[in-house]
Amino acid sequence: MPYNSIEKAAAAYDVVVIGSGLGGLTSANRLARAGHRVLLLEHHHRLGGLATWFKRQGHIFDVSLHGFPYGMRKTCRKYWNRAIMDSIIQLKNIVFDNPQFHLTTTFDKNDFSEILETRFQVPRSRILDFFNTVDGMNFYDDRSMTTRELFETFFPGRSDVHRLLMEPITYANGSNLDDPAITYGIVFSNFMNKGVFTFSGGTDRLIGMMTEELENNGVTICTRSLVKRIVIDNGKVRGVEVDGRFIAAKTVVSNAGILNTVEDLAGIDAFSEEFRESLKPVVVNNSSCQVYMGVKEGETIEDIGDLLFTSSSPQFDAEEMLDRNTKSRTFSLYYPKTRPGHDRYTIVASMNARYEDWASLSSEEYSREKQLMIERCLIHLEQYLPGIRDKCDWLEAATPKTFQRYTLHTRGTSFGTKFEGLEVSRNIFKDVKGLFHVGSVGIIMSGWLGAINYGVIVANDADAYLRS
Numbered sequence: 001m002p003y004n005s006i007e008k009a010a011a012a013y014d015v016v017v018i019g020s021g022l023g024g025l026t027s028a029n030r031l032a033r034a035g036h037r038v039l040l041l042e043h044h045h046r047l048g049g050l051a052t053w054f055k056r057q058g059h060i061f062d063v064s065l066h067g068f069p070y071g072m073r074k075t076c077r078k079y080w081n082r083a084i085m086d087s088i089i090q091l092k093n094i095v096f097d098n099p100q101f102h103l104t105t106t107f108d109k110n111d112f113s114e115i116l117e118t119r120f121q122v123p124r125s126r127i128l129d130f131f132n133t134v135d136g137m138n139f140y141d142d143r144s145m146t147t148r149e150l151f152e153t154f155f156p157g158r159s160d161v162h163r164l165l166m167e168p169i170t171y172a173n174g175s176n177l178d179d180p181a182i183t184y185g186i187v188f189s190n191f192m193n194k195g196v197f198t199f200s201g202g203t204d205r206l207i208g209m210m211t212e213e214l215e216n217n218g219v220t221i222c223t224r225s226l227v228k229r230i231v232i233d234n235g236k237v238r239g240v241e242v243d244g245r246f247i248a249a250k251t252v253v254s255n256a257g258i259l260n261t262v263e264d265l266a267g268i269d270a271f272s273e274e275f276r277e278s279l280k281p282v283v284v285n286n287s288s289c290q291v292y293m294g295v296k297e298g299e300t301i302e303d304i305g306d307l308l309f310t311s312s313s314p315q316f317d318a319e320e321m322l323d324r325n326t327k328s329r330t331f332s333l334y335y336p337k338t339r340p341g342h343d344r345y346t347i348v349a350s351m352n353a354r355y356e357d358w359a360s361l362s363s364e365e366y367s368r369e370k371q372l373m374i375e376r377c378l379i380h381l382e383q384y385l386p387g388i389r390d391k392c393d394w395l396e397a398a399t400p401k402t403f404q405r406y407t408l409h410t411r412g413t414s415f416g417t418k419f420e421g422l423e424v425s426r427n428i429f430k431d432v433k434g435l436f437h438v439g440s441v442g443i444i445m446s447g448w449l450g451a452i453n454y455g456v457i458v459a460n461d462a463d464a465y466l467r468s
């Protein structure tokens with residue numbers, strides 16, 4: 001089991017990994033498997049970062065298990081283990097309900113093509129061209145085209161089609177029509193491959209299985225261990241300071257936010273002028289609000305779909321989706337089938353949100369606004385599940401302040417940084433020897449799949465450095 005503090009850790013390791021989000025966990029696992037001595041430090045009492053859950057009165061609420069692409073299966077088999085891969089199952093009923101259309105889909109290329117042709121009357125050749133274009137997008141492509149321009153090229157003036165294509169991705173990674181089209185294309189194609197998937201048994205089961213794998217590979221894990229500083233001397237990493245102790249390490253992989261890593265943990269003075277310049281355009285992504293609803297023991301709810309993208313806003317509008325009073329939200333429904341052996345129903349409403357809108361409130365306003373948000377979610381959900389209010393015995397809300405508190409991320413960002421952050425994250429080790437960053441950056445490296453895949457890439461870099 002993980003140590004509850006840093007006390008039992010040794011004095012020196014090959015690698016210290018700061019933070020146990022899916023990126024940090026994956027890097028730690030890969031590096032330990034490659035034969036390095038790895039220490040994993042997490043400030044929270046449990047591992048997983050945003051891939052987390054909490055328990056209330058018999059309910060288990062998943063925070064970020066709403067759906068991920070099929071690619072998770074291959075990634076988990078290759079970089080974790082087969083048992084983890086085997087627990088990945090499809091969510092088949094994805095519902096859209098808004099003033100422009102109401103439909104249910106499996107959210108894959110075949111079904112979307114069918115819907116675009118029959119419901120939206122888009123010619124088949126246009127649909128094929130669009131899919132061929134987004135499928136062919138890769139990281140090295142021209143980044144000047146925005147998603148708005150991409151949509152206007154293929155579906156000019158079709159705000160309904162734009163909404164179908166964009167709204168789920170805006171929830172999935174905070175991107176909007178003005179972000180580079182490749183960030184859209186890569187993430188959208190991942191989902192279109194085979195649809196939306198989840199982890200049977202919930203986030204707690206996944207993180208438990210990952211913890212077991214880390215221990216089998218010899219990673220020393222310490223929770224409740226807040227790293228205060230990455231110690232750098234002469235442009236080279238020497239170790240970390242944590243709870244008044246210095247732990248020596250040749251390499252540090254930071255899974256803290258990229259801005260937290262550079263500004264708070266390493267200190268900006270450790271970096272070259274050129275690197276500091278590259279940091280200036282980096283913008284953190286938006287944050288989230290959630291309302292958690294627990295259905296009383298013994299009560300049931302009808303199966304109305306797994307994931308409901310609902311809105312009463314007339315058109316897709318990323319700014320409207322960020323508003324504290326947004327009319328757009330995703331409902332994730334967790335039936336007993338997704339948690340075999342646990343006979344309870346829970347519902348989580350997720351909204352995009354701006355940190356500033358919540359951080360600027362007094363404590364009375366903050367409590368009141370949280371209550372109002374819960375109320376708005378209940379009213380909205382009653383349209384799909386009449387009487388749900390009376391069936392719930394637990395209601396709770398999270399805001400950007402909650403996400404900030406638990407992950408320490410700048411402005412409680414849910415999806416790391418916008419595109420510019422990726423280059424900074426990739427270049428950090430070129431500026432300070434032995435310092436690596438892993439975690440949500442550049443939109444494409446966020447989400448469960450993006451974070452795990454990035455964890456592998458960064459582990460390979462760190463491994464090469466340690467061997468050089």
Ligand SMILES: Cc1cc2nc3c(=O)[nH]c(=O)nc-3n(C[C@H](O)[C@H](O)[C@H](O)COP(=O)(O)OP(=O)(O)OC[C@H]3O[C@@H](n4cnc5c(N)ncnc54)[C@H](O)[C@@H]3O)c2cc1C
Nearest residue numbers: 019021023043049050064066067227256414439440447448
């Ligand atoms: C509300 C919400 C819903 C989401 N839904 C989905 C979804 O359905 N599907 C999907 O694929 N993705 C989803 N995501 C995104 C996904 O959860 C994240 O992109 C991913 O989990 C981030 O992993 P990460 O490696 O970047 O690290 P994070 O999860 O951000 O973790 C970073 C870790 O570092 C730790 N840390 C930071 N500083 C220190 C320090 N100084 N010392 C010690 N520890 C430190 C933090 O405590 C944290 O544990 C969602 C996110 C949110 C917020």
